[in-house]
Structure formats: C-alpha cells, structure tokens
Amino acid sequence: MSKVASTTLRDSLSVSLTVGAYGVAFGAAAVANGFTVLQSCLLSLLTFSGASQFAVVGVLGAGGSAISGIATASLLGVRNALYGVIMAPRLKVKGLTRVVAAQITIDESTAVALGQENQGDEAMRKGFWYTGIGVFIFWNLFTLAGALGAQAMGDIRAFGLDSAVPAAFLGLVWPRLTGNFERSLAVGCALFAILMTPILPAGLPIIATAFIAIVIGLKR
Amino acid sequence: MTAFWVATIGTSVIAFALKYSGHSVPERWLSHPKIQRINLLIPIALLSALVAVQTFSEKSQLMIDQRIVGLYVAIVALVYKAPFPVVVISSAVSSAVVYRLLK
Structure with a gap:
C-alpha cells in the first residue's frame, strides 16, 4: 500500500472507531427516551446521522409528537444534502453505488474526504468510502450495545442517562x-x-x- | 402504529431522501451563499434548543433537578477540551451521583 493510501486508511479508521463508539450514547439515549432496542437499531441503520437521531429521540422523549421529532431531525439532516453536492462530482457514481454513497454521506465521511483534498481525488474517494463504511459498522454495533445496556438498567436517572443526552447535544454544538x-x-x-x-x-x-x-x- | 414507529420510519425516509437528493441535484441549486449560511446556523439553533429543553423540562413542565449538575460538568469538560466520550460520561456520572444522593 502506498504512503498516501495508508495515511488515508489510518485517518478513516481512527475516525470510524471514535465516532462509532458514540453509538453507545445514542443507543442508551434512545432506549432511555422510550424507543425499543429494535427501533434504536433501525434509526442507526436507516437514518444514520447522529445529530438527527439524537434529535428525534430527544423530541419524543420530551413528549413531542412524531411530526415534531421528524421535522427537527430532518432540519438537522439538510446538511447531508449539501455534503452530497460536494461529494457527487468527486465520486461520480451511479445506480446502487450511488444509493450506498448517499447513505454514508455524513459529517465524518465528508470531513475525512475533504481532509485528503491536497492528495488528489483518488485519496478523497478512499477517505470517503473507508470512513463512511467504517463509521456505519461501528456506529451500528455500538448502538446495539448501548440500547441493550440501557434496557438492563431500569431507572435510567440513577445512571445519569437523563443528563447524557443534553451533554451529547452540547458536545455536538460546541465545536460550531x-x-x-x-x-x-x-x-x-x-x-x-x-x-x-x-x-x-x-x-x-x-x-x-x-x-x-x-x-x-x-x-x- | 405508535408515535415511536412513525418517528423511526419517517425520520429514516426523509434522512435518506435528503442525502440522495444532494447526490442528484445540480450543484448550483444548493451552493447559494445564503443556503450555505443558513445550513451553518440551523444546527446551532436546534442543538442549543435541545440542550436547554432536555436539561430544564419534563413533559412541557420546566424543572430544575440533577440534570443541571450534569450540564454544568459537561460545560466544564468542554471548556477543558475533553473528548466527546469524556464529556458525556462525566456528565452522566455527576448527574447520577446527585440523583442518588437526593433520592
């Protein structure tokens, strides 16, 4: 493997593991807010966008309607559309590959891809795919772990999960x-x-x- | 179908539609500077509102409880540039301790 490819792989893996591990916080938060383990895992598989997922469980957990939850999550998901606009001309994919590329178009895959910009389009594409797929795998595994963990806890307040959710939101907004x-x-x-x-x-x-x-x- | 199922499926369908549309629309549609700027501001607004509502309310009622301690600890952790998992875990632990002490 060339030097460039191995740096890209290293960047992608480190991002995938650290970000994927937050999936524990999401799985726990989802169950703490009344979602089932199955629903929590489906949100991670199908929605696959951290801020949107935390938002929908946060709104429903606070007593909001499904429509309010969907609207809040979707407004947060608009940025993924903009990432798609950035990535599409570089990826040049069609058909099923485009469907997969779209699903893994998130903050992290776009950020790692853009981080490889000075190494050419090939490194950007690799960064996008490695990171997107890596985060997808770890995020979903850790979501399941977090959801099962929270389900076993009972009174979630005794474990501080009621504070973990706003802390996660704060951690997401802070760098902005x-x-x-x-x-x-x-x-x-x-x-x-x-x-x-x-x-x-x-x-x-x-x-x-x-x-x-x-x-x-x-x-x- | 419960609200939780509607929310799970609805959020997922729209999330994918948004992602896919980005890969499919002409670049100039979404590259307008105002759209770019609004896109930076919306997450700040929504996430800040979520922090506040999740900390100070329960079912449309305002209240102050152990979560304010968790929020304070999270802020301190972020000020000292702690990584995300440390922020979330230190917040949860401090809130859990206060909850158990007050119970």
Missing part, C-alpha cells in the same frame, strides 16, 4: 460555536426554547428555533 455571533445565537435559542416550553406543544419550541436561524441567515 466559533465566534460571538454563534454563541449569542446558541444562548438566544436555548432561552427561547425554555421560555416557550410551558406555552407551546412539546417539540415546537425546538423547531421554532430553526426558523430563527433561517430568518437571521437570510438577513445577514
């Missing part, structure tokens, strides 16, 4: 808070959602903040 504007938006949306929680049906205070983001994005 790169400046004062982003931090103000985050604090503003958090306060808005808290204030609206007793007033609006569960789930809506969360979705409403996406519209705040859209309005601000259009104006700036």
Whole structure:
C-alpha cells in the first residue's frame, strides 16, 4: 500500500472507531427516551446521522409528537444534502453505488474526504468510502450495545442517562460555536426554547428555533 | 402504529431522501451563499434548543433537578477540551451521583 493510501486508511479508521463508539450514547439515549432496542437499531441503520437521531429521540422523549421529532431531525439532516453536492462530482457514481454513497454521506465521511483534498481525488474517494463504511459498522454495533445496556438498567436517572443526552447535544454544538455571533445565537435559542416550553406543544419550541436561524441567515 | 414507529420510519425516509437528493441535484441549486449560511446556523439553533429543553423540562413542565449538575460538568469538560466520550460520561456520572444522593 502506498504512503498516501495508508495515511488515508489510518485517518478513516481512527475516525470510524471514535465516532462509532458514540453509538453507545445514542443507543442508551434512545432506549432511555422510550424507543425499543429494535427501533434504536433501525434509526442507526436507516437514518444514520447522529445529530438527527439524537434529535428525534430527544423530541419524543420530551413528549413531542412524531411530526415534531421528524421535522427537527430532518432540519438537522439538510446538511447531508449539501455534503452530497460536494461529494457527487468527486465520486461520480451511479445506480446502487450511488444509493450506498448517499447513505454514508455524513459529517465524518465528508470531513475525512475533504481532509485528503491536497492528495488528489483518488485519496478523497478512499477517505470517503473507508470512513463512511467504517463509521456505519461501528456506529451500528455500538448502538446495539448501548440500547441493550440501557434496557438492563431500569431507572435510567440513577445512571445519569437523563443528563447524557443534553451533554451529547452540547458536545455536538460546541465545536460550531466559533465566534460571538454563534454563541449569542446558541444562548438566544436555548432561552427561547425554555421560555416557550410551558406555552407551546412539546417539540415546537425546538423547531421554532430553526426558523430563527433561517430568518437571521437570510438577513445577514 | 405508535408515535415511536412513525418517528423511526419517517425520520429514516426523509434522512435518506435528503442525502440522495444532494447526490442528484445540480450543484448550483444548493451552493447559494445564503443556503450555505443558513445550513451553518440551523444546527446551532436546534442543538442549543435541545440542550436547554432536555436539561430544564419534563413533559412541557420546566424543572430544575440533577440534570443541571450534569450540564454544568459537561460545560466544564468542554471548556477543558475533553473528548466527546469524556464529556458525556462525566456528565452522566455527576448527574447520577446527585440523583442518588437526593433520592
């Protein structure tokens, strides 16, 4: 294996293992919020997008409707469409291969691919496929482990799972808070959602903040 | 079919449709600067709202309980640049300790 290919493989594997391991947190969170082990595993297999998966279990766990959960998860999934736009011209795939490529188009596979940009298109393609498939395998295995673990726990609060979910959301948003504007938006949306929680049906205070983001994005 | 099944299947179908559409639409459709910017802002808004609601509410009622300790510990862990699993586990452990002490 050439030097370039082995760095790509190393990057892909390390990302796959570390990110895949968060699947434990998701599996546990899903079961803690009322999903069955089967539903938790299906979300990881079929939705396969961490933030969207945490969102749908978070919204339903907070008493939100299925529609609210789907809407929140889908708004978070929009970025995967943009990743597809970036990757498609490099992957140049059709038919079933495109279906597989689409399913593994997530933050990590796109990020590793873009990280290989200075090594050429071939390294980018390898980075995308290795990372996408690697994360897929580990994420699903660890989801099952987390879901079974949470199911065995009983009172999830005694194990802190009720705090693990918001901590996971915080860990996902933290790297995005790169400046004062982003931090103000985050604090503003958090306060808005808290204030609206007793007033609006569960789930809506969360979705409403996406519209705040859209309005601000259009104006700036 | 329960709400949980509807949510599981609905989320999965739309998630795939979004991913597949990105691979299929002409690049110029989604490369508009405003779309790119909104795409950066939406996750910040939704994830922050989720942190807040998951920490301070239960079934549409506001409340303060052991989860606020978990959130505080998570923030401290992130400020000290702890990796994601450390953030989640330290938050869970501290919250569990407080819950057991108060019970």
